[in-house]
Amino acid sequence: MSALDVPAGDVLLQGDLVEAAGGEAVVVFAHGSGSSRRSPRNRRVADLLNERGFGTLLFDLLTPEEEEMDARTARLRFDIPLLAGRLVQVVAWLGATGAARGIGLFGASTGAAAALVAAARRPDEVTAVVSRGGRPDLAGPALPEVRAPSLLIVGGHDPEVLALNERALAAMDADAGHELTVVPRAGHLFEEPGALEEVGRLSAEWFRAHLPQ
Template sequence: MNSTALNYVEEKIVSIELDSVRLQAEIVLPLACQGMVVFVHSSGVGSYSTRNRYLAHLLRKTAGVATVQIDLLTPQEEAIDLRSKHCSSNVQFLVKRLTAATNWLLDYPLTSHLKIGYFGEQTGADAALLAAAENKSAVGAVVSCSGKNCLTQDALSRLQTPSLLIVGENDLPAITTNQDAVEQIQITDKELKIIPNVGRQFKETGAIEEIARLASHWFKQYLSSVSYPQSGANVYKSLYRDRANTQINQQITTIK
């Protein structure tokens, strides 16, 4: 990915209407991005957390992907969930929302030409893996971080999407469950990475950067070699061409 191209980004705050609810998402698209990564957040972690935004920045910079930060719960649902945890711990509920949001992104003009990857953490990781298993043609890669892996053997055996599972060395329960999960996944494009000297929350110095490095390599490998429909690509190129022309005209005016 050319560093100059990465300086040109289009940021969009969009409302995704799904049946009777409306979800908010932030889409950030670098110029000539290769694929798109949808973040599937764990319970209690919103799309606007400093940590998630930093991780998204690193993925855009190192993998050259667009990023989508989406809240799968409405503000009203989040308020209720703070007390009950009913929605954020319900993997099937999150899968339904994630699948609907994915279909929306596949129809949205600025993203319709991009192959989709999922990055999920904890409960969000389980939702990402299950959604990928149920929507084989829509998802090109999954990265699971500290996944609880409460999925059934049948669900994991149906997974056909290249999947990278990341856990911390000090999170022994997660190591065990993720090792079991990798064994249940039938495809060869699967891998378990254990980051040394870190725990479940990855709060240690350099942990986020290592997650980004591993995830970036995975997404570049599986999202960048896709041929895209020209309709979405043409809209995308036109948007940046207009933007670049505007900047050039402004520079000429300044010189005069």
């Protein structure tokens, strides 16, 4: 794993990159709701993807100063234009480095909305998206523009978020191959035994099917 500063416009964001052998596909993680690149849940999913041959990039969508402010106000975590803009710039940077032959996005909570907006804005680089317990509904008018096949994963014991994901899926282009999958007995954070492992399995299968290998 390599620690690095990821350029995103006029800021540098802290990130951790695991490169796949041979420059294969890289999955970029977008956290949300006050989390960071150190999120144990996203780390676990990233480890599972690494074990299956994918590279991963986990980075902080906010600077340390912004994270401190957000901890007090909880405002920036819902600023989807800001988060999506940062993600778009990181995707462009990663594509320009030539470190990946394909880029997928994995978003959790509000990070899922940022991932979908970024996919809509960078259709030539982002070829697949996975959302875990996400808020894709917050992507709003970008939803019909997402061409990258997107998998929305929701816990069976998370009915409010499930309803929001169903509404978002209905707004997306049915011809693009988007799907919604429910993990039985899992709650919003997928803390139940085996729940994150199932997320990792579903994500790996989705990225394997839709990212260049």
